[in-house]
Amino acid sequence: MADPHHTSSAGEWESHGGESRLRQVLEAGHFAVTAELNAPDSADPKDVYANLTELGDVCDGINATDGSGANCHMSSVACCALMARAGYEPVLQMGCRDRNRIAIQGDLLGAAALGVRNVLCLTGDDVSAGDQPEARRVFDFDALHLLRTAQIMRDQGVLLSGRKLTTPPEFFLGAAANPFVPPQDLRHLRLAKKIEAGAQFIQTQYCYDVPVFEAFMRRARDMGLHEKVYLLVGVGPLRSERAAEFMRSRVPGVHIPDAVVDRLAKTPRKGKREEGIRICVEIIEAVKQIEGVHGVHIMAYRQEEAVPEIVERAGILREKPKG
Amino acid sequence: MPGSEWFKNRPRLLEGVYAGSKAALQLLYPLLKRVLPAGFTERVFVWSEEVSKGYLFNCQMCGQCILHSTGMTCPMNCPKNLRNGPCGGVRQNGHCEVIPEMPCVWVQAWRRDAQMGRYGGEIQLLQPPVNRALQNSSAWLNLLEGIDAQQPTGWSAIDLE
Numbered sequence A: 001m002a003d004p005h006h007t008s009s010a011g012e013w014e015s016h017g018g019e020s021r022l023r024q025v026l027e028a029g030h031f032a033v034t035a036e037l038n039a040p041d042s043a044d045p046k047d048v049y050a051n052l053t054e055l056g057d058v059c060d061g062i063n064a065t066d067g068s069g070a071n072c073h074m075s076s077v078a079c080c081a082l083m084a085r086a087g088y089e090p091v092l093q094m095g096c097r098d099r100n101r102i103a104i105q106g107d108l109l110g111a112a113a114l115g116v117r118n119v120l121c122l123t124g125d126d127v128s129a130g131d132q133p134e135a136r137r138v139f140d141f142d143a144l145h146l147l148r149t150a151q152i153m154r155d156q157g158v159l160l161s162g163r164k165l166t167t168p169p170e171f172f173l174g175a176a177a178n179p180f181v182p183p184q185d186l187r188h189l190r191l192a193k194k195i196e197a198g199a200q201f202i203q204t205q206y207c208y209d210v211p212v213f214e215a216f217m218r219r220a221r222d223m224g225l226h227e228k229v230y231l232l233v234g235v236g237p238l239r240s241e242r243a244a245e246f247m248r249s250r251v252p253g254v255h256i257p258d259a260v261v262d263r264l265a266k267t268p269r270k271g272k273r274e275e276g277i278r279i280c281v282e283i284i285e286a287v288k289q290i291e292g293v294h295g296v297h298i299m300a301y302r303q304e305e306a307v308p309e310i311v312e313r314a315g316i317l318r319e320k321p322k323g
Numbered sequence B: 001m002p003g004s005e006w007f008k009n010r011p012r013l014l015e016g017v018y019a020g021s022k023a024a025l026q027l028l029y030p031l032l033k034r035v036l037p038a039g040f041t042e043r044v045f046v047w048s049e050e051v052s053k054g055y056l057f058n059c060q061m062c063g064q065c066i067l068h069s070t071g072m073t074c075p076m077n078c079p080k081n082l083r084n085g086p087c088g089g090v091r092q093n094g095h096c097e098v099i100p101e102m103p104c105v106w107v108q109a110w111r112r113d114a115q116m117g118r119y120g121g122e123i124q125l126l127q128p129p130v131n132r133a134l135q136n137s138s139a140w141l142n143l144l145e146g147i148d149a150q151q152p153t154g155w156s157a158i159d160l161e
């Protein structure tokens, strides 16, 4: 077979064989590292690859966001296809805000054909969070419908209508969890529901509040959920107290305790970036000790260059098998 | 219309009313169906649901009522139309990501479900996608006719395992 990552001279894509490498890493019991790629506002593939050099060497998977914050960027399917083509392990983020069930199923098939094996199924930020709030919100599905539908396509080999697929997609299915917003005492129950709907891995919202996360994990463990799903904790470096204020007031679902903001505010200007990275490293070290945590998901918005440093300093760098 | 909050915060009372109405309608429906013209029955049902459920639950007439499985709180008031909420955007004060002055309907739903007896705990069921073709039809009629329980072929396939 031809190299799956390259097009043949006729311009045809060879089908991308093989399983999710992220899944293999997790199944082997390694502490996984994934990171978020910021989809460019560009039509040039080079702008996708530009940030990848920083992330590729230290990550087991790279998420392409799907119009995150309801702002338009290059589509997540396209970003993932470009990543797969270059030999990276993409994680396709797919939300329900912009497409109805017909488009969702079509995009899932297309993404699989282009080499995507990991899908993170999301509800999605509302249109009101972005710079085109006058757009129509779709939300034909919720995240659990999306998860279950992808699972049906994979395991039953049919579309939701029952129509048969010639070749079903092979997916490693993920979902998000946000233990940090109300109702905090019940968030583990929604996690359970997502697992029931087909989630095999979880990437959480930014964790800046370790005690709240610990309480969530305790409840999840009491239900045995930590044995049913691979859980990656979302982390990220804050550049300054102003960035923190912006995130917690403007980005939906982000909770940052005052103590973290104060710590950055008290740091002299020159040291803020370093302090943000130190906080991030401390959080990774703390959550790594919690039973049921299988990795971290680093979201370093416009600080991709910090990711290798964070991984190294947190002591979670491994030799990556070359893909 | 004011006043419905009082009812909404008494989910046990509302679930009792729901169960009673369901039993009564199931008993009466075969008779109604025989004596009343079909179009008329439908108009009466739609109208009375718009008025009563509109007042009590701000019903959006989705046509497949799952109120009793969602703490007697209408999930279609969620701006994201979630049937398996809440999403991850809930604010620290428990309010909606989209409408900051509105308490998240899904936070309310989970709290109220915990207070309910008969249907309490049903909020943990995985709800199927909404059949958008039933918008503006009568949820009671769809229930009595079994229409609201119909699911896409692919969706039901997985439950047969």
Ligand code: SF4
Pocket: B053, B057, B058, B059, B060, B061, B062, B063, B064, B065, B066, B067, B074, B075, B076, B139
């Ligand atoms: S019929 Fe649909 S919209 Fe109306 S109260 Fe029930 S769930 Fe809400």
